[in-house]
Amino acid sequence: MSAYARPYLLVLLTVLLSSPALGQTAAQPAPSVIGSRAEIMTWSDPLEALGTLRADESVTLSATVTDIVAEINFEDGDQVEQGQVLIHLDDAEEQAQLRSAQAISDERRNTLGRTTQLQERNLAARADLEDFQAQLRQAQANTQVIEARLTNYQIKAPFSGRVGLRTISTGTLVTPGMELVTLDKLDVMKLDFSVPERFLSRLSIGLPLSATTAAYPDDIFSGDIASIGTRIDPISRSVNVRAVLENPDMRLRPGMLMEVVVQQRVRDAIVLPEAALEPSGDQHHVMVIDQSGPTPRLERHSVVIGERRYGQVEILEGVEAGDLVVVHGLQLARDGLEVRLLGTLDDETSIRALLEADR
Incomplete structure (x- = not known):
């Protein structure tokens, strides 16, 4: 480089270094997140089976x-x-x-x-x-x-x-012996299903259950276990169970196939949406939103989970009832990071609605 060009280069470097665009980093906006409260709910370990309905009393009359x-x-x-x-x-x-x-x-x-x-x-x-x-x-x-x-x-x-x-x-x-007409007592229905023998210790008379059928896909029918078989089938290694369902409107009919969910170990549990979990190997974490300061800030908590069902997860350790955790925006969430809370999910609010309201 010639001695003649050197002064001009020094002047150019001085101007560039004094520019605000290179002399300092622009402040990054706080990422937006949506939260959900940890709730105490009645929880159980579901045991699923297929069952067949029978009338409470049924006979084919003949001469x-x-x-x-x-x-x-x-x-x-x-x-x-x-x-x-x-x-x-x-x-x-x-x-x-x-x-x-x-x-x-x-x-x-x-x-x-x-x-x-x-x-x-x-x-x-x-x-x-x-x-x-x-x-x-x-x-x-x-x-x-x-x-x-x-x-x-x-x-x-x-x-x-x-x-x-x-x-x-x-x-x-x-x-x-000629069949003349059938007669069924339908105000109460018997639901018969089989359960693997390894679950026998979890069954008891009076245990609640729910059942659904393809005939009424939007309805859930509730009942209780009325009796448990006295023998284990040596071929299927299962025990027969009978539940009783109320049928006041006569919609259920004998022979219907029903999907049964027996509610085992009914208890009160802390529950979160599964979307709040961050799996890492055999560990799970959630981002708790701390609102004690002027700006919401994230805290990463390790949690111990229990059973899962229908997009929800039972939390055994790591979160208390009422804690607010991130369910949307986890990609940018970091421990200690300040965030902008768009809203909290509930029965009347969805993620889509909160995102559209923020546009």
Whole structure:
């Protein structure tokens, strides 16, 4: 470099070094974050299974005699009461036999009465009186047999419930064992499912559960465990469990497949959104927002987690109820960094809404 150009270079360096753009670093804005409060919630360890619904009581009514259907006293899907006559078979012949047996009973009763009066005046033998008494008892027994036989011609509801679709009509000839109509008690449903034997120690009578079905995907049906099987299946190594679900609106039907979640070890737990976790190997951390100073500042806490479910995680150690933690903006979050809090999530506020409000 020539001696002539050197003074000009020194002047240029002096001007550049005195420029604010190079002489100091521009202040960086505080990163924006969204927080969520650690809440105490009722928590449990879910045990999932598939179950099948059964009616509280269920029967397929059939005939025990061969005869023709005379009356049908229900319509498809009717709610019927216990003892209601649903189907009446033609019993004209049996009714005639009953009248004949009753007439014989009346005749022998009258004969016994006359003989009793004669025997009181010593005008009839004691043996004749005893014979007439035996004949009356025989006639009464024959009457009772016919009356009992007549009950087979009336198909009654053994309990209150809802009938299914009928497949017979008046005049149909029915035979013993022929299926006539189904009857189900649907106000309470039994839910049967199997649980692996390793979970047997966690089950108990009265344990709450929830169940869902594809027929009503937006509804959750609640119930309790009513009974636990006494045997372990040696092939599947599982135990049968039965729960009871209330069904006041009759929406649940026998045979439905349901997804069951048994709530084990019900307890109060500190819960955070899973989005707040920062995994690092087998460790987990969260960024707690300290609002004690003039500007919110981050503190990195190591936490011990428990069970997870539906985007939430149980916190065993490291966070207290009410602590505010970062759930959005963790990419720029650093321990001790000052941040700008855009808002706090709750049941009525979403991350999208808070971001749009900040634009």
